[in-house]
Amino acid sequence: MQGGVMEPAGSPLTTHVLDTASGLPARGLCLRLSRLEDHGQHWTELRKSYTDPDGRCPGLLMPGQMRAGTYKLSFDTEGYWKKQGQESFYPYVEVVFTITNETQKFHVPLLLSPWSYTTYRGS
Template identity: 85%
Template sequence: MEPRSSPLTTHVLDTTSGLPARGLCLCLSRLEDPDQQWTVLRESHTDADGRCPGLLRPGQMKPGTYKLSFDTEGYWKKMGQESFYPYIEVVFTITNETQKFHVPLLLSPWSYTTYRGS
């Protein structure tokens, strides 16, 4: 279970099975000024519920542009499935670091959907 205090969460569901996407590798990065380079903040993988606990610690989030990169090719290969997208990058902007942000990902071998959750 994700810590309640984590200001940023994600949840990945495998829509082909209707189950959480367990063991999906992901990377959280932040775009840093002035050189506009991505700084890796956390590399992890989803748990049995398709979640990645503690992406950011309280106080670690600040306004800016963030990116969640999901290794979908690795996930689908483990499932014995061919896929179209080798990875998915979800880039989003945080303007108020006091809010909670949830980035769900609905995943199939041929498509994906994401949105700002609550």
């Protein structure tokens, strides 16, 4: 609540991709969010999206849609680098993480270059 006005609830899961080679947000990078189902037997895709001009992907999950479990963000890094006219080493990056408390917010950033990547649990 800010200034007496209710703000709309944001997604409980967010991501941000930074192109560390250019120092700019990675715009237009395709990603998919999946959840592990059937006692760890297969992944169910929940959403396919693209990063916005700020390298963010708003609305990965709607409020109330997140539940405890194992999730995966798959980033099409090869497609992104090809659009940049750049060769790369990793064709895709998959970040697998576990959510135990579905009332918390989770931020999963990706720092990306053609030859490396780093991720961490953000805030």
